[in-house]
Amino acid sequence: MTSTIIPPRRSRSRRATTLSGALALVAVLVGACGTGGADTERGGVDDEQIVQSYQDEEARLDELYQTALDAGETSVVYYPTALGYEPVIEAFEKRFPEIDVKYEVLLGPALNAKLAGDFAAGTVTIDVAQLGEANIADYSAQGRIARWEWPQQNGIPNDAVHGDGTYFTDYRGLNAVVWNTTRVSADEVPTSWREFLDPKWEGRVGFQRPSGGVGIDNTFTNLYAQGLITAEEIGSFAQFPTEPGNAQLVAGLTQGKYDIVPNTWGPAALSAAAEGAPLGVGILDDFSIVSNGFTVIFEDSPNPNAARLLMAWLLSHGGQNEVVKSGYYGIYDDLPVNSALPPYEEVKIAPAPLADFQQAQPVVREITQGFWP
Structure with missing residues (x-):
């Protein structure tokens, strides 16, 4: 962050x-919240409104879902560091019921030790993780982070895509x-x-x-x-x-x-x-x-197609809808956030290179x- x-x-x-x-x-x-479609408890909108309003986006996610299933990938290993992300994960599994998210929350030194052990053993056991800038810089230099052009090609906001498609903002806290x-x-x-x-x-x-x-x-x-x-x-x-x-x-x-x-x-x-x-x-x-959460896909991850699906969904309106319900600012202006938060324009910043x-x-x-x- x-x-x-x-x-x-x-x-x-x-x-x-x-x-x-x-x-x-x-x-x-x-x-x-104001609108009939809003989730009045947490911000966001209801699932049906997402389906109706972003049909092309949902269709692209369905394609990625099928690609993962065709490759025999029925799970994705995810290490989030943002607190309160469990509802986001549950929503992903509801939207894509044949993909199981195996996740663990490890922070700071514990996550670094886990990754160091994997890399020392010459294996990659994590598909997707939220990392800080220092880690991203180190792992990018080591060739550990995969580059993915799909978000830039499919309407993801430019200020959520970094490092020429190697890491992405999926929340702002x-x-x-x-x-x-x-x-x-x-x-x-x-x-x-x-x-x-x-x-x-x-x-x-x-x-x-x-x-x-x-x-x-x-x-x-x-x-x-x-x-x-x-x-x-x-x-x-x-x-x-x-x-x-x-x-x-x-x-x-x-x-x-x-x-x-x-x-x-x-x-x-x-x-x-x-x-x-x-x-x-x-x-x-x-x-x-405001802290900008950065998420990456690891090079040679065990479930690369499911990893791309998870990343694409986190960056989609459907995924961001769940992110804002969990008390974060999202990457889209058209999703109402938790009204207990100050207006984002009062604290808005750009992620530092x-x-x-x-x-x-x-x-x-x-x-x-x-x-x-």
Whole structure:
């Protein structure tokens, strides 16, 4: 995933959506979806509307489906890293019932170790995976990632196709400010990251520990590079108690360990809120971050045709419909997103080219190792 900064919007008032639980979430979405075909609980549209509106697209998917079956491929091995993707996988299996998705969620070092073991053994056991930019750069240089021209030839948005058809954006997730609504009111939520340094928040703020990779790491990199945060201020953030990932932060918020978190994974918070967690989700005025999920097909994968089908479906309106229902921004403008999310145009960014990401890595490592050794 890649993240970048949006400059301050000084004339804009803060937008924040309070989610007091499953019923409140439903109520918010019913008020915003508007059309009879909308899935009022999560955004998106109903399946029949997809079939009727995108017939040519669905026909192309049927061709890829038949090609996979003709090749004897009845499964596809998928390693997603985006949280809450299970409904997306279930929808794929419903749409293509003779293809079984064998999936496992491995994050960071665990996924890297799995891939390193495969490559060392001279085998490829994964067909499709979501990867970060650093991994994509490394595996591309090693010839591990397959190039596929089909998306560019079949109407997939240009800003979702990268590396000349070697990796693709299949979701865009908001890194949000999230708070426990039983302990913090929407009016109390800071509008700027600097407000978290106010003594009144002492002992109440949780933080995701930067790892030298993406997300929160790049937030500091961008702020620091543009002169919007000083080393001393970064050091102040380093005093907050940390958790290793967004799942632990969301759990900590739900359980009352923390009152508020400046920057964590919005879809995880939305998913927890849908299950009844008292969470609010919003964005800060001085920067807003969206992480772009990148997905690849591996060279010499065990089920190449089923892999292409899965990738094509993830990039289709049908697949993106399920992605937006799961709390993400999609790659199409004509699918209504979860209305608890701020409008995408307020946080919209373009994925950074791999060369830019690699060039920024020394700064990312400098900040991470300097303050979170």
